[in-house]
Amino acid sequence: xxxxxxxxxxxxxxxxxxxxxxxxxxxxxxxxxxxxxxxxxxxxxxxxxxxxxxxxxxxxxxxxxxxxxxxxxxxxxxxxxxxxxxxxxxxxxxxxxxxxxxxxxxxxxxxxxxxxxxxxxxxxxxxxxxxxxxxxxxxxxxxxxxxxxxxxxxxxxxxxxxxxxxxxxxxxxxxxxxxxxxxxxxxxxxxxxxxxxxxxxxxxxxxxxxxxxxxxxxxxxxxxxxxxxxxxxxxxxxxxxxxxxxxxxxxxxxxxxxxxxxxxxxxxxxxxxxxxxxxxxxxxxxxxxxxxxxxxxxxxxxxxxxxxxxxxxxxxxxxxxxxxxxxxxxxxxxxxxxxxxxxxxxxxxxxxxxxxxxxxxxxxxxxxxxxxxxxxxxxxxx
Numbered sequence: 001x002x003x004x005x006x007x008x009x010x011x012x013x014x015x016x017x018x019x020x021x022x023x024x025x026x027x028x029x030x031x032x033x034x035x036x037x038x039x040x041x042x043x044x045x046x047x048x049x050x051x052x053x054x055x056x057x058x059x060x061x062x063x064x065x066x067x068x069x070x071x072x073x074x075x076x077x078x079x080x081x082x083x084x085x086x087x088x089x090x091x092x093x094x095x096x097x098x099x100x101x102x103x104x105x106x107x108x109x110x111x112x113x114x115x116x117x118x119x120x121x122x123x124x125x126x127x128x129x130x131x132x133x134x135x136x137x138x139x140x141x142x143x144x145x146x147x148x149x150x151x152x153x154x155x156x157x158x159x160x161x162x163x164x165x166x167x168x169x170x171x172x173x174x175x176x177x178x179x180x181x182x183x184x185x186x187x188x189x190x191x192x193x194x195x196x197x198x199x200x201x202x203x204x205x206x207x208x209x210x211x212x213x214x215x216x217x218x219x220x221x222x223x224x225x226x227x228x229x230x231x232x233x234x235x236x237x238x239x240x241x242x243x244x245x246x247x248x249x250x251x252x253x254x255x256x257x258x259x260x261x262x263x264x265x266x267x268x269x270x271x272x273x274x275x276x277x278x279x280x281x282x283x284x285x286x287x288x289x290x291x292x293x294x295x296x297x298x299x300x301x302x303x304x305x306x307x308x309x310x311x312x313x314x315x316x317x318x319x320x321x322x323x324x325x326x327x328x329x330x331x332x333x334x335x336x337x338x339x340x341x342x343x344x345x346x347x348x349x350x351x352x353x354x355x356x357x358x359x360x361x362x363x364x365x366x367x368x369x370x371x372x373x374x375x376x377x378x379x380x381x382x
Contacts, residue, residue: 010095019054032059036080047084054080070199074233083181090125115154148173162369162376212278230256235282238294261305262341312338327357
């Protein structure tokens with residue numbers, strides 16, 4: 001995490017206000033706080049001080065369609081730096097790179113890039129920065145509930161021939177080189193690089209969780225990442241709600257856990273052999289007090305899943321008996337009806353000799369940084 005003395009340097013020793021955290025669980029249009037920006041809108045509209053920073057726990061489901069990004073996790077603590085004063089705030093970005101990335105985290109300045117929208121006014125703010133990548137402005141347009149046009153600026157790092165975003169800054173309502181500034185900084189990614197690890201859960205602080213996962217015989221880093229990420233998020237959310245239900249926050253927890261159960265079944269992993277110890281290690285990592293209900297809830301939920309899994313599998317097999325071709329719509333309908341992983345549905349159909357037409361497959365080569373570093377494609381971007 002960024003130390004306060006470093007934050008002071010980033011803001012040139014000006015007075016900086018630590019902003020109040022937003023609750024992780026919400027009851028408005030968002031069920032969860034997914035960005036530090038939430039709760040800061042009023043300061044941009046009616047500033048009562050010039051600068052602020054926030055250290056915010058956030059949750060976002062980052063595993064859609066089983067596409068796993070080694071630099072993304074569902075639950076993490078993010079940092080944001082804010083300037084509510086409309087001036088040339090580019091020095092904050094320069095100072096973040098200098099004082100935090102280079103001086104404090106010892107990152108190689110030759111591998112740090114600024115990715116900018118194709119807007120001359122914004123590019124001129126960083127004309128003295130060596131490594132720049134320019135992208136079409138529409139790709140970096142940011143939607144905020146504030147007046148004016150807003151654009152992302154990414155600070156990225158060339159790592160293991162991949163390209164990792166370390167911070168997203170937002171130029172808020174720029175005019176005549178003056179703008180307010182929003183940001184999201186990813187300490188987990190920065191520390192991963194600092195420790196020279198290939199993916200987030202190889203960091204030293206996660207080692208005892210990973211050791212318990214390894215006891216299941218899981219050697220694939222993508223599956224390790226998927227299981228640890230979903231289980232950490234589930235345990236954290238349960239520490240607040242103590243409830244799995246079919247509504248709101250509880251349904252999200254249930255969905256996260258269900259993904260873990262299905263993945264283990266698909267990969268022939270006997271999760272029951274060590275799930276209790278994995279949960280205990282996560283509780284210890286998160287420093288949760290009075291955690292016994294969490295473990296009981298997850299174990300009860302997993303046992304219920306095992307009981308219902310074979311029942312739903314038989315129902316799907318019966319439905320498949322009347323299908324000659326399994327297309328996207330049929331897969332989606334069976335998934336919506338029974339909540340069974342789509343890969344299980346496809347596998348059951350193939351076992352019956354049914355032709356499968358699935359046009360929703362994802363290509364993990366779209367990622368800019370991969371578990372398999374041989375797939376990374378970041379070569380001479382300039």
